[in-house]
Amino acid sequence: MDDEEFIRDLGKKILSRAGYKVLTAGNGREALDIYRKESGKISLVVLDIVMPVMGGRQCIPELSKVDPGVKILVSTGYFSEDDEKEQATSTLPLGFIRKPFAVSNLLQAVREIIDRE
Numbered sequence: 001m002d003d004e005e006f007i008r009d010l011g012k013k014i015l016s017r018a019g020y021k022v023l024t025a026g027n028g029r030e031a032l033d034i035y036r037k038e039s040g041k042i043s044l045v046v047l048d049i050v051m052p053v054m055g056g057r058q059c060i061p062e063l064s065k066v067d068p069g070v071k072i073l074v075s076t077g078y079f080s081e082d083d084e085k086e087q088a089t090s091t092l093p094l095g096f097i098r099k100p101f102a103v104s105n106l107l108q109a110v111r112e113i114i115d116r117e
Contacts, residue, residue: 009024015110023038027053028059044073046110047060048074072095072113075096075106
């Protein structure tokens with residue numbers, strides 16, 4: 001999920017070509033609504049940290065209320081040391097990928113998080 005339509009469409013194209021079924025949302029509120037309806041069919045949520053309406057930082061705890069085992073990949077250009085510390089202490093299956101990223105890095109990060117127990 002990303003608030004920029006071009007980035008969302010590109011991500012959807014990349015992941016679809018790799019064989020994944022992709023649902024998109026333009027902000028965290030939309031993603032949360034979709035996840036509530038489709039959580040049994042969703043293996044991974046990809047979030048941007050900075051978005052209108054509800055950003056990734058606000059969306060992550062809300063997603064975990066719906067499903068404590070939700071798997072999340074945070075894709076952002078705003079990755080800080082605090083984010084790394086938060087990831088290290090989080091009980092959620094979180095991963096981070098910095099923008100801009102190579103297609104191969106995105107696909108690898110997605111696969112690694114989906115495969116985590």
